[in-house]
Amino acid sequence: xxGVTQTxxxxxxxxxxxxxxxCAQDMNHNSMYWYRQDPGMGLRLIYYSASEGTTDKGxxxxxxxxxxxxxxxxxxxxxxxxxxQTSVYFCASLGSFGANVLTFGAGSRLTxx
Amino acid sequence: DQQVKQNSxxxxxxxxxxxxxxxxxTNSMFDYFLWYxxxxxxxxxxxxxxxxxxxKNEDGRFTVFLNKSAKHLSLHIxxxxxxxxxxxxxxxxxxxxxxxxxxxxxxxxxxx
Numbered sequence: 001x002x003g004v005t006q007t008x009x010x011x012x013x014x015x016x017x018x019x020x021x022x023c024a025q026d027m028n029h030n031s032m033y034w035y036r037q038d039p040g041m042g043l044r045l046i047y048y049s050a051s052e053g054t055t056d057k058g059x060x061x062x063x064x065x066x067x068x069x070x071x072x073x074x075x076x077x078x079x080x081x082x083x084x085q086t087s088v089y090f091c092a093s094l095g096s097f098g099a100n101v102l103t104f105g106a107g108s109r110l111t112x113x
Numbered sequence: 114d115q116q117v118k119q120n121s122x123x124x125x126x127x128x129x130x131x132x133x134x135x136x137x138x139t140n141s142m143f144d145y146f147l148w149y150x151x152x153x154x155x156x157x158x159x160x161x162x163x164x165x166x167x168x169k170n171e172d173g174r175f176t177v178f179l180n181k182s183a184k185h186l187s188l189h190i191x192x193x194x195x196x197x198x199x200x201x202x203x204x205x206x207x208x209x210x211x212x213x214x215x216x217x218x219x220x221x222x223x224x225x
Binding site for chain 1 (some may be wrong): 119123147151155159202210213217218
């Protein structure tokens with residue numbers, strides 16, 4: 001069981017370039033989340049999807065877009081990357097609210113020059 | 114404005130002793146708290162949780178205590194083992210969509 005898989009693990013971009021971070025889960029979970037983690041700060045929610053076909057903004061959505069392609073996949077897109085988006089990005093999924101446990105991917109380290 | 118605070122960026126403890134990690138929160142509406150553990154180059158993994166209707170929850174070597182009047186929770190690890198060396202995050206559930214508010218983390222180092 002792979003759990004939550006993120007690609008790529010590392011990426012370097014130039015300011016203004018675009019890219020998409022991919023996330024897939026094989027646990028048949030309904031809810032999926034994108035977080036970013038910066039030094040000295042906790043994880044901050046960018047966007048989430050409570051179910052297939054729905055997406056909502058989290059705490060720091062500016063500069064990002066998301067797509068819930070199907071139940072398994074939830075992608076995060078940077079249309080015009082900025083140095084402030086240099087961060088480690090984590091995707092997570094949640095089976096049911098009662099479980100109260102997020103399963104995370106291993107992270108994607110993005111550097112914007 | 115940080116609603117969940119972990120004021121110790123790092124903590125060093127001798128193997129076999131007790132590790133105590135602290136977390137403070139400001140929002141009295143939080144009613145469920147979780148601790149996650151993170152190793153380098155991996156995502157966080159769930160460790161233990163506590164509901165606001167309890168003041169203690171235990172799971173093996175890990176115990177979480179909640180003091181609602183002080184808006185404070187702590188994670189106790191007894192005895193501490195080398196494999197416990199990791200970053201520990203405290204988090205609170207914000208709403209019914211399971212949005213979490215996270216602390217900045219405490220890096221725990223267990224010395225042999």
